[in-house]
Amino acid sequence: MTLTRRHLLGMGAAIGGVAALGGWALWQGRGQSPLLLSARNDAAGQHFCAGYFLDGRRAFATPVAERCHDVARHPFLPVALFVGRRPSRESYLVDLRDGRLLQTVRSQPQRHFYGHAVFHGAGEWLYATENDLDEPGRGVLGRYRLESGSLRLIHDGEVPTHGVGPHQLAWMPGGESLVVANGGIRTEGSREKTNLDNMAPSLVIMDRHGELHSKETLRHQQSSIRHLAVADDGTVITGQQYQGDAWESVPLLAVRRPGDAYQPFPVAPSQLAMMDQYTASIAIHSRRRQVAMTAPRGNRFFVWDLDSAETLVDVPMADCAGVGVVDEGFAVTSGQGRCRYFGYRDGQLQSQWLDLPGGWWDNHLRLG
Amino acid sequence: MRAVMIALVAVLLSACSNPREEVTEQLAHQVLLPAHQQWHDSNAALLVATQGYCADELDGPALKQGFYRVLQSWSYLQPLMVGPMAEGNRSWQVQFWPDKRNMVARQVEALLDASSPLSQEALEGASVVVQGLSAFEYVLFDEAVDLDTRSDRYCPLLTGIARHQQALSKAVLELWEGPQGMAAMLVDFPNQRYASADEALSLILRTQITAVDVLKKKLGTPMGRLNKGVPQPWQAEAWRSQHSIGNLQASLAGARAVWEQVRSLVGDAQLVSRIDSGYENTAQKLAGLPAPLVELVQNKENLPRLQSLYDSLDNLENLQQVELAKDLGIQLGFNANDGD
Numbered sequence: 001m002t003l004t005r006r007h008l009l010g011m012g013a014a015i016g017g018v019a020a021l022g023g024w025a026l027w028q029g030r031g032q033s034p035l036l037l038s039a040r041n042d043a044a045g046q047h048f049c050a051g052y053f054l055d056g057r058r059a060f061a062t063p064v065a066e067r068c069h070d071v072a073r074h075p076f077l078p079v080a081l082f083v084g085r086r087p088s089r090e091s092y093l094v095d096l097r098d099g100r101l102l103q104t105v106r107s108q109p110q111r112h113f114y115g116h117a118v119f120h121g122a123g124e125w126l127y128a129t130e131n132d133l134d135e136p137g138r139g140v141l142g143r144y145r146l147e148s149g150s151l152r153l154i155h156d157g158e159v160p161t162h163g164v165g166p167h168q169l170a171w172m173p174g175g176e177s178l179v180v181a182n183g184g185i186r187t188e189g190s191r192e193k194t195n196l197d198n199m200a201p202s203l204v205i206m207d208r209h210g211e212l213h214s215k216e217t218l219r220h221q222q223s224s225i226r227h228l229a230v231a232d233d234g235t236v237i238t239g240q241q242y243q244g245d246a247w248e249s250v251p252l253l254a255v256r257r258p259g260d261a262y263q264p265f266p267v268a269p270s271q272l273a274m275m276d277q278y279t280a281s282i283a284i285h286s287r288r289r290q291v292a293m294t295a296p297r298g299n300r301f302f303v304w305d306l307d308s309a310e311t312l313v314d315v316p317m318a319d320c321a322g323v324g325v326v327d328e329g330f331a332v333t334s335g336q337g338r339c340r341y342f343g344y345r346d347g348q349l350q351s352q353w354l355d356l357p358g359g360w361w362d363n364h365l366r367l368g
Numbered sequence: 369m370r371a372v373m374i375a376l377v378a379v380l381l382s383a384c385s386n387p388r389e390e391v392t393e394q395l396a397h398q399v400l401l402p403a404h405q406q407w408h409d410s411n412a413a414l415l416v417a418t419q420g421y422c423a424d425e426l427d428g429p430a431l432k433q434g435f436y437r438v439l440q441s442w443s444y445l446q447p448l449m450v451g452p453m454a455e456g457n458r459s460w461q462v463q464f465w466p467d468k469r470n471m472v473a474r475q476v477e478a479l480l481d482a483s484s485p486l487s488q489e490a491l492e493g494a495s496v497v498v499q500g501l502s503a504f505e506y507v508l509f510d511e512a513v514d515l516d517t518r519s520d521r522y523c524p525l526l527t528g529i530a531r532h533q534q535a536l537s538k539a540v541l542e543l544w545e546g547p548q549g550m551a552a553m554l555v556d557f558p559n560q561r562y563a564s565a566d567e568a569l570s571l572i573l574r575t576q577i578t579a580v581d582v583l584k585k586k587l588g589t590p591m592g593r594l595n596k597g598v599p600q601p602w603q604a605e606a607w608r609s610q611h612s613i614g615n616l617q618a619s620l621a622g623a624r625a626v627w628e629q630v631r632s633l634v635g636d637a638q639l640v641s642r643i644d645s646g647y648e649n650t651a652q653k654l655a656g657l658p659a660p661l662v663e664l665v666q667n668k669e670n671l672p673r674l675q676s677l678y679d680s681l682d683n684l685e686n687l688q689q690v691e692l693a694k695d696l697g698i699q700l701g702f703n704a705n706d707g708d
Binding site (some may be wrong): 041043069085086115167226246247249270273274276278280296297298299300315316317318319321335336337338353358359360361362363 | 455456457460464495496497558560561562563564567570571574694697699701702703704707708
């Protein structure tokens with residue numbers, strides 16, 4: 001039986017008290033400060049699945065065994081999967097209303113997570129990038145079904161990502177095809193990189209059942225394609241991490257516009273030099289046609305015009321980590337210092353400090 | 369009465385001021401900015417010396433003295449490189465290390481073969497490999513270069529590098545000065561860079577501790593720690609000028625200058641004493657080394673001595689990275705050190 005949105009909303013009863021859309025909508029609350037979801041540590045090294053309202057109030061901070069990376073939020077139920085960071089074999093399904101750990105999702109034997117996953121828009125399926133340890137580096141897309149009744153994610157098959165070392169993935173417009181950043185780096189169940197002289201990064205577009213639509217590469221073989229964001233019109237921006245020599249100047253952002261080939265996004269060499277060969281998180285503000293990116297090693301945060309590539313923000317920000325769209329701008333977390341908001345007010349781009357706790361935020365966040 | 373009031377207000381103000389803000393300001397004005405100034409001064413002096421040498425007004429040893437002085441100030445600066453000099457790949461323009469594939473020698477010769485006499489413009493457009501002190505050192509010290517007889521070939525490069533370094537340090541110094549400069553960012557909070565003095569202090573310590581870790585690499589690489597224990601003498605920093613140990617000493621002194629300011633903030637007196645000893649022991653071991661590093665690593669008998677120095681650096685790094693950070697309650701980076 002195919003699950004419908006109505007079924008899933010019914011399933012919401014399993015997490016207690018959210019029996020109907022009305023309850024969830026009420027919980028979300030109109031005018032409520034947006035909820036920021038992110039993996040976080042504390043000073044003692046304990047890992048958390050954290051939810052904070054942007055006004056600084058803590059929704060929850062659930063201690064977990066493994067460090068997580070990105071968060072996959074369910075499209076309409078108050079649950080999200082905090083995805084274990086490479087080479088974790090655990091991810092955590094969390095009730096967003098109180099932070100209750102609903103399920104520790106374990107990877108299949110000979111598989112580990114890469115830190116990223118997405119829920120399908122209809123709410124029944126989740127897709128996670130994973131490593132096939134029988135053939136290290138071979139990327140697979142693990143498929144999980146949200147089980148009716150118990151609200152548990154059950155592994156239900158996998159397909160190849162058509163590349164090596166997959167990392168972030170996102171839906172293309174229409175929500176049936178995925179764009180996958182195959183980082184090109186082979187690891188064998190640890191964090192050690194074993195093929196830096198023979199990397200094979202690629203940007204793949206595939207349907208969620210596995211069929212390959214396109215596979216594109218960049219000129220620099222040691223440029224690991226790691227993170228990405230998709231605009232409403234299908235424009236994809238990717239961020240690379242260059243594994244070659246530190247002093248070289250190579251493109252660290254690339255763009256795939258509808259109908260165009262995948263190519264470097266035109267960023268000034270002086271800005272590239274500020275990134276220390278490392279980009280972390282990318283967010284696109286589709287309505288404003290802006291793309292934001294964090295460079296935690298270079299301690300730098302950027303916003304560019306998505307179409308003209310004009311620089312809108314280029315500021316120092318220590319260990320800047322996750323970035324997400326909120327209202328007229330972007331919220332940015334930091335692994336080291338205070339979080340910030342960059343947004344337009346009266347036509348001017350302004351920055352303000354957020355009242356969130358400072359430091360220890362992992363590289364990705366989700367807002368809503 | 370009025371004077372008493374003013375004095376009282378001053379006392380109250382100082383009582384209210386945050387010790388971490390004071391320390392950060394002292395670091396900015398008494399340590400970091402002077403180190404940048406000193407580095408720039410040594411670059412300016414090297415430019416004059418290079419021009420003098422190339423005009424036959426100064427001899428080789430005098431030029432070498434100028435070079436050593438720059439190495440010294442540059443090494444001292446490295447643990448203090450917060451802000452502009454740590455950004456934009458600028459430090460690669462100053463020094464090309466590690467040079468795993470002897471790129472400095474090959475690229476210098478290739479550049480001079482391709483454009484002789486070398487113009488400043490050609491140098492500015494060339495790779496960072498040939499723009500800095502490592503290329504200068506190659507020309508000045510390498511046995512393959514006969515500088516005295518081939519000054520027509522090499523002098524334009526030496527002068528070009530000295531000019532490039534002087535311009536670079538001047539530009540960086542300008543980024544430190546002025547109301548929006550880096551020094552101001554370490555005094556008034558919050559500002560464009562930092563929400564608080566704690567954040568600025570964290571970054572200063574993170575820079576300093578990272579530099580101590582780099583000292584371990586500078587010692588450990590020629591010792592063969594990355595090469596299954598087989599020594600790699602030509603991977604030593606500044607092996608051509610035999611100044612590797614001098615560089616380590618200067619960097620350790622720079623790191624210590626940060627510690628000297630920070631120590632008043634530490635609550636645990638025992639920890640203070642252990643870190644003090646950590647610096648003292650390491651400095652003594654460095655001072656006691658009897659020969660240039662490039663020679664020492666080639667004789668197995670010296671390995672215990674070098675290993676002992678390495679362990680001292682390791683201990684110093686751990687003391688600061690773990691115990692000092694914990695005592696001060698500050699954070700030394702998260703994603704920047706181990707992202708994904």
